[in-house]
Amino acid sequence: MTSAYNPRFWTALLARRPRGRSHAMPTLLRHMISAVALGAACAAQAGGSGENSYFAELPTVLTVSRLPQAQNEAPGAVTVIDRALIRALGYQDLARVLRLVPGMQVGQERGNSQWVSYHGLSSTYPSEMQVLIDGRSVYSPSTFGGVDWSALPLSIDEIDRIEVVRGSNAVTYGANAFLGVINIITRHSAEAPGEQGAVTAGSRGIGGVSAGLSRAEEGLGWRLNADIRRDEGFAGLHDDHRNATLSMRSDYQLDVHDELSLRVAASGGRKQLGYTDSPFGANDAREARYRNYILHGEWRHARAEGGEWALRYYRNQDEVDEAWDATLPPYSPLFPAGASVPLNRNRSAVRDHLEFEQRWQPGGVSQAVWGAELRRDRVDAPFLYAQGAPGDQDLYRLFANHEWKFAPGWQTTTGAALEQYRGEPLRLAPRAFLNWLPADAHAWRIGYARAWLQKPVFEQQGDVRAYEPDSGVLISHPYVANGDVRQARIDSMEVGYLGRSQVLDSRLDVRLFHERIRDYIYRQATASDRSPLLATELPPSHYVNHDRPVTLTGVEYQLRLQPWSSGQWLLSHTLIRARSGSDAIDDRVAPYTASFTWMQAYPRGWSSTMSVLRMGPLAGGDGFSPLAAYVAKPYTTVDLRLAWGGRVEQRSVQISLNAINLGERHQEIADRAQESRGTCCPANRVSPMVWLGVELGL
Template sequence: MSLLTIRRALPAALAGVLCAPALHAQEPHRDSSAESPFFEELPTVLSASRLPQVLNEAPGAVTILDREFIRATGYRDVARILRLVPGMQVGQERGHSQWVTYHGLGSDYPTEIQVLIDGRSVYAPSSFGGVDWSALPLTVQEIERIEVVRGTNSNAYGANAFLGVINIITRHSHQDHGASGQINAGTQGIADAQASWTGGGDGLGVRLSAAQLLDNGFSGLNDSRRSQVISLRSDYRINAQDEITLRAGYTHATRALGYPDTLFGNNALRPTDTESATAHFTWRRTLNADEEWLVSFYRNHEASTDAWFASAPPLYPAVPLNRNRSSDRTNGEIQHRFALSPQARMVWGVEARRDETEASFLFGGQKPPVFDLYRAFSNLDWHLTPDWQLNLGGLLEKNGSLAAQFIPRAFVNWQASPRDTFRAGYARAWQQRNLFDLYGDVRAYDPKSGVLLSWPYVSNPNLRTPRVDTLEIGYLGRFPSLDATLDVRIFNERISDFVVRQTVPSPTGPLPLPLPSSQFVNVDFPVELRGIEYQLRTKPWTGGEVLFSHTLIDRRVKDRATAERTSPYSATLTWLQDYGNGWKSTASLLRMGPLAGGYGYVPGYDYVSRPYTTLDLRVARSFRMDGRLVEVALNGVNLGSSHQEISDRSEQFLHPDRPVNPTSSMVWLSVAVDL
């Protein structure tokens, strides 16, 4: 479908909306799945508007990674899976450090996409924000599916859904019974073990999962990790209408960080310990197919120990630095969805949150303010005619001391035929700034004399909140003769008051160490991304499936360094093949254009990683042994020539002539058994 065709169709779509109320009174809503068996294959998504919607009725582009696909990749972590989603720009500074964004632009700890596990936000409220992808409180094996809303979705999930939503949905504990286990062993010290048990009865389901991941990361780097996770999901069906769910998880990770020769040891070699714990309770009352109440409450705790000594010999041989931090988040939510008529459904809800953080060194010896957040949201799904659908949404949000903000979204979907859907929409959103952007105040002192040596971060409590205005048109087409689906999104994302890190004069004048001070500031120009992304998914031959995704972005940004934080292109090609007799394979070719991820710890120093192509491969054989299903697989990632994905700018500053943290190929053998 060409851009010209879409432009010609859009005026007709808008005209249809204007005359729709009159038609609505004459015609009942048509169930497209009843007319075309082909549409029965379309999945239902939950994350686009908080209403269950067939994929072609969702207000925006949604990618679904289901359990079968996730298992077929053989990946050890969620972030690697997300590389196969159109528009996602993912990189690694080291083996256990994942940088995950949609359309780039992210800081060192990206916060532009809301990340949820069963509807619970996993953003770290402490200091930097972001998501610790290597320490999520769940195992890959318990994921039922991942829904990725590609585009602004703040009207449903608030400020952190600035450019999209990633909702990781775990498997219901009533779906399986029995035990399973898996071990991985391979190069770079890979030695993983995972086990899961599911049981219960009389309406009660319980699943307990535990895993340990161990590896040495990329060659030549201080990059080892050992992480343990234990998670619980229990679902209890009280009666035909009521069900309660408890989800709990705990993660502990020990990882190696730093480089041996960074400037004054500002990123020296060291170990770091991280732990997180969560408890999430939900009560769901389903009155009928069209009405449901949902009450949710969760509490998260996170803590990290990350301390080392900088040095500037001979005057200052040991200067203590740390990024120790801990945080607690308490969140409650009530949601109600119901039918207004046979043609219209609505969901509304309210949410309240409190974040408390301790990180003395990062905030000038002070405790940052408690952060309170309040939201009220509503979304309407209205079938104006059998072919025309209107999605309207709004969210009112009060973040901390900021004035309340209203976040709107409007989408129209046109079912041009049982196989072709066009959509067009507008959305506005604000991005929640993390505490460190606003109040970060880092100072290094000589422990003997108390002399201030360096002031690398200066607070800026007057930082304005970035805003994005998004226009998009899209197409979802089904082609039965090819057994194919084509999903296209054409977008214009215009961001005002974008935040960058900028060198500023030291508040106290020249300091003993010649390290510049810096501050987070708003730029005085818009950051505009225009482009197209699409994914073709087809089954062209028996047992074979091919996925091709491609993204092109025109970065209309006055500042070159800001523009380089988004890659102008990316592409993935994945081939899955079932050969029969238990043999399967998966091959993914990934291409990423030039990208400067984040801003690093040396303000003003720019570095762009070169374009690269890499290959991931998996070959597996399943068979039964004594009645038990066994799968043996050989897996490999980053196959081919080495490349750099995200540069550590502090180290790169000292070695501008070569990549300082190239990736390493990793190959491992996995054995999984269902008991």
């Protein structure tokens, strides 16, 4: 047991990663046993009488069940990233923070493109995790069913904490919570009223200015944030980025029972995409301009007899202008001098969402919540839907969760959701968990959940055709509609442990999981009945369901240590074995990931943070090439931050020097179509980036 707290133990543990998929399972079993043994060791350490209040410091989380539950009582694994950790990391991109979460597989295809998934499997636009801001889904049909992390109308300064549910949670937040939930919770407007400003400048054209203003008086609070950022992306890539965000949150306490909240925000900018040597210019270098607007209102009523209800409405509106010309070489006899073919991904989308939720305590040992929601998505993208605009995508949903503490130290949390999407059968998504808390300092859980994946409308109805304008000849048909695609289903089982020990003031979170996915959706080559001219060079494709189950089996854990009073270590490690009967699908899951973060405070206001990330081989990401498989190689990257904070003339000041992507240049997320050209080196290696930041509070 003592050796588990020796740093050499964890160094050896990270070094013993699987060398190939054929060796993954024995190694995985060894690590599962190690993780469970460590949990038992922590439990033994926690058994002393002097640790009765260890879980008193655990946060109360709502994202898992919509019920206020201590983290150790929640029906599933949840990672809480608080504001202090976000500030200590100093990242400019929100998605980069998620690299520290066990099970997350995060990377960049270019400087302005973030690929965020849980347990991998995702293609170009990950959609298997529900992403929320204050409970509002940020998924949009205009991003092909995914999330554009670089364009979110949100500044990092607004964030209070992030709750990441690791495991299926469709019962609580719908079908996009297929593998988990990321809920970004903003600060209450009445928190820390005042003014603040920040400036950043650094390599690769990094520059930014942000400002915040907040006031609170007589029950009314409001906070205004503005943020402007730019950078030139990674060296050798066409990926400059410019973004501006303006947001406002207001909270008004009407009386002792009622509170109104309102958040409005907008973001806009431009970013470079594509490659200058893309085959036939199908993914040529270009610029996309985007605009995003959100309105989110909530009325919350606390009942005098206990419990509360809430009524919420939000609207998301997204617009993207993205057009370019592909160039054809001379092609006799049709185009003896070559030709220019106009292409575009111009698109807009609107989502309206109405939701009611009621929570109550039917007894002293139980609490429950139920709710209903209605949602409508509308998409306008003529070039992407050659057969005509898709109809409105409607969702109707009922959900409920119930917690019952039936004996001292024992509780169940059960729930179910009924949901129906337009054109789909009525689906039931159940969940049941049993939690055992044998002592205050450690907790065990076991549970099962089922979820159905909402199909992005593009995967079913996307139909892209490129014509030469003068002759009307069909040049390529890269996406072919397939109305037979079915919703994927996941059945997930897990065993978890959460404990704390006096040894190095440590806290351990372990999740062992087995996830079985039926009708997994992926993109494959197909034939086009319209005989495009470049059918061989640019093969048509469509989305289909895999004919065999995909299983993910593994272990993930996070260990927090305080080896001395001024330092903190955070270690995350994940091992996964994917089995689908297809190497191309299995390769979309990195078999291992690990991260180590060391936060250190020094005298006189100085502090430092170091994060080391190790990512296994991964084939997830952008592009499509049916003729060649491509897997990005494993890599290790290092991020550093040195900061000083203090007061100057009664004003709080913080100065920081930040660096990311240190070490050997590497590729994280590949564009498979670009890599199919067979060049000697990866087409999109990341670059080291260094910047200086100054923050001033008034």
